[in-house]
Amino acid sequence: MSTRRKAANGQPAPLTATMPSGTIRTTPAARSPFFPTRLEALLLGIYPATLVLGSVLSTLTPAFRNAPYSPDLQSHDPAFAPTYFAKKKNIFNVWFVKKGWGWATIAFAVFLLMWPGFGKGLTTKRIQATLRYSVITLWWFFVTQWFFGPPLVDRGFLFTGGQCEKLQDPSAMEGMSDTRVYLTAAACKRAGRKWTGGHDISGHVFLLIIGSALLWFETLPALTRFEGLRDGRRIILDDGKVASVAVEKSPESENDEPTRQGVPMPLGVAVFMWWMLLMTAAFFHTWFEKFTGLLVAFAALWTVYFLPRGVPAVRAVLGMPGV
Template sequence: MSQRRKPTVPSAANGQPAPLTAGMPASSMRASSNARSPFFPTRLEALLISIYPATLVLGSIFSIVSPASRSAPYSAASQSHPPEFAPSYFAQKKNVFNVYFVKVGWFWTTLAFSMFLIFNPGHGAGLSTRRIQAVLRYASVTLWWMAITQWFFGPPLIDRGFRLTGGQCELMRDADARAGMSDTREFFTAAACKAVGGAWKGGHDISGHVFLLILGSGLLWLEVLPALTRSEELRDGRRIMLKDGKVANVSVEKDPHLENEKPTKKGVKTALTVAALMWWMLLMTAAYFHTWLEKFTGLLVAFSGLWTVYFLPRGVPQLRAVLGMPGV
């Protein structure tokens, strides 16, 4: 990793680095001949992001080579192994981590983000611009989570996609109920279907677990990463496009006003703990639940939300003026 120092961003009156704005002149940052697009992650970010597809591949390979997983029957309707044949405690949908952590995963994401937002001194004092922009980034990612899994002017996008690919609700409770199966085609969400004893079958079902775990932990990592790189004096410049069309490098610099900060003791530890547990449950999901395609589309949908909030603004000054960038 390059250790070359970049010019620091000008300081504001309160001692905090001034927010990076669309109107900041290119001369205040180092121009680079590197052809890397502003929309692409840095080397450090790319390494971090690559952990997610690698985890899905590792878990999927484990499910193939593990004798216990290969011998256990798999139910496509429930997208898991039947409880009585589950090859592991983590292969049971009612395991404590799935029930009290993954099922309410956005609560834990919100809690960890809030702790970091409150206690990280890098956000400045009070209702600073950095803190407001961090809240706007969190709100944007939360809206994406809601649109995919909760509500999107009606059924969420995950259920709309299922029905568009030929899925429907089938009543499976008993033989008599199956006579009215055609009526249940009007249940537009998986939750409504299961509430009446039906089975959500026939279409492509994006892995909601993979989507949630990657989106939540990705948000935490991308917010916390600048605090860690400042703490460890790592340098990994992010390329941005300025309002005048010029491209410049911006990196996290050691701030003399924050020499005594200990970010890993205030907020960062909580965020890293939640992100680490999400990674573990992602590995368990990859090993015991869903098909390859369901996990892959969950990954793509999560990445699309993260890219829009954390990478798109680097090449769009107007959007960056609203959402900002973590640590800048």
């Protein structure tokens, strides 16, 4: 049976010297601190389930199955697209998905500034939430925008044998430095040329998962009030013991009426990102391209939201949402 750790003043003992106090109990190590709680597992399970659902829809629906699919375009032929959402130039894809990180940033900023659970002013909780967002943003930037040259998506494509069609002619490669080859390949799609021969991680799947999960994980403390939902996150303390930590009650919840200020916008953006993920799963990319997009997104989420639970030094910097 777990026991509650108390300080001399009767309040829960602090998690570390640099973290605010919260509800903390020593507990048998029945589950690794690096693993999600049941609620988090259900939340994360939505993403692979959505990819499977989209693939099933595209396979079983006659209109979707019979529409010509172009591997080079990674989408259905625009002239025969089965629905409006199957067209790359649909307004939601152009103005929401392609600008998805901007929408996620705006939604996160609204939550960061408005939710009373962060306290007033430049609090430790607010700083740590900003650091978590910054690490996720850096990973997004490395994967999709730039990684000491071409982004990781383009480097992965080239590493698996991909080339721009212009470079398939050996004579076109003569006299070109490795840097020139990389830059030409990275700009291939922007120039309207075919991008063939390698594995292309789905940048849309990656973006939509990492953006919506960021918003979900950060807003969960504002949504989970029941004990069964709040408890269960296991951590490793500085002394090596395993403990269970819950969402800390913030001052505005003393009257048992939680404040939802700043929450509707991030939730709305997260839900719409899920819808566009379903559309991407149904109409764009191959199954393996979507699966690798999922894995790359999950790698960042594990680093930011699960690694700190088992490594006190990382937790002292990034903290944990709601604690």
